[in-house]
Amino acid sequence: MKKDQIDRDIKAGKLSSKEFQLDTFRAVIVLSWLFVLTVAAVAIVVWDWLHSKQPVTEISIVGILVGVFFMVQLLSFFREDRLTSIETGLNSEQNRQLIRQCIHKLGWKLTHENTYVLVAYTSVWSRLLEQQIVVLLEDEHIHVNVKHIGTSRGRFPYLFGLNQRRINQFMEKIKEKHL
Numbered sequence: 001m002k003k004d005q006i007d008r009d010i011k012a013g014k015l016s017s018k019e020f021q022l023d024t025f026r027a028v029i030v031l032s033w034l035f036v037l038t039v040a041a042v043a044i045v046v047w048d049w050l051h052s053k054q055p056v057t058e059i060s061i062v063g064i065l066v067g068v069f070f071m072v073q074l075l076s077f078f079r080e081d082r083l084t085s086i087e088t089g090l091n092s093e094q095n096r097q098l099i100r101q102c103i104h105k106l107g108w109k110l111t112h113e114n115t116y117v118l119v120a121y122t123s124v125w126s127r128l129l130e131q132q133i134v135v136l137l138e139d140e141h142i143h144v145n146v147k148h149i150g151t152s153r154g155r156f157p158y159l160f161g162l163n164q165r166r167i168n169q170f171m172e173k174i175k176e177k178h179l
Contacts, residue, residue, distance in 0.1 A: 006116045006136050014081040015134060015145050035074055038067030083136065083143040084167050088178060092116075092137050099135050099142065102173040108133060121149075122166070131166055144170060 009015055045060040088095055096118065103110050103120045112119035118135045129148070136143040146166040 003116055006138070009083065010085075010136060010138065010141075010143055013083050013085075015083065032074065034070045035067070038063070038070055042067055080147045080163075081145065083145050084171075086142050086144065086171060086174060087140060088142060088174070089140055090178070091139050095137050095139075095142050098174060098177055099137070101177055102170060103133075105173055105177070106169065129162075131163065133166065133170070142174075146170075 041063050045063060049060070088098065090098060092115075096113075099118050100110065100113075103118070106122070108120040108122040110118065110120045116137050118137070120133045120135075121130055122133065123130045131146055132149045134145045144167055146163040148163065
């Protein structure tokens with residue numbers, strides 16, 4: 001990854017490099033269609049309910065809940081590339097050493113490293129649930145992104161806060177090592 005791409009990502013506050021992007025475009029298209037279909041189904045259910053004087057059925061409630069589930073998935077896809085910035089006050093090389101120590105201490109596997117980027121993986125439950133940690137380096141700051149990577153063709157778009165917990169865990173190690 002080149003320095004100008006790193007600078008663009010940091011300025012935008014999200015990962016935009018193809019090498020770290022998962023196949024979200026196709027998923028967003030599918031989820032958008034499911035969202036449209038769900039909205040149409042909810043509109044039909046509401047229209048029918050308003051004109052029929054009968055109580056709402058369980059199927060109607062399940063349909064609405066499924067629609068809400070798809071909306072949450074769609075929002076998760078749009079948010080998964082965000083970067084979390086951490087101020088360290090260290091230069092880029094000191095940040096690199098700090099990150100390497102934290103990754104080692106947390107038991108994560110460092111898989112890619114260059115001048116501006118470190119990438120590590122961690123897995124839970126015997127590789128059933130893997131996460132990719134991308135750290136962008138610059139003087140006085142680091143920028144972290146954690147996302148779930150699928151172990152098959154599909155992947156679950158959100159993990160009920162597990163990615164944020166990994167970021168918090170990482171930040172705690174940085175504070176422990178740095179302060």
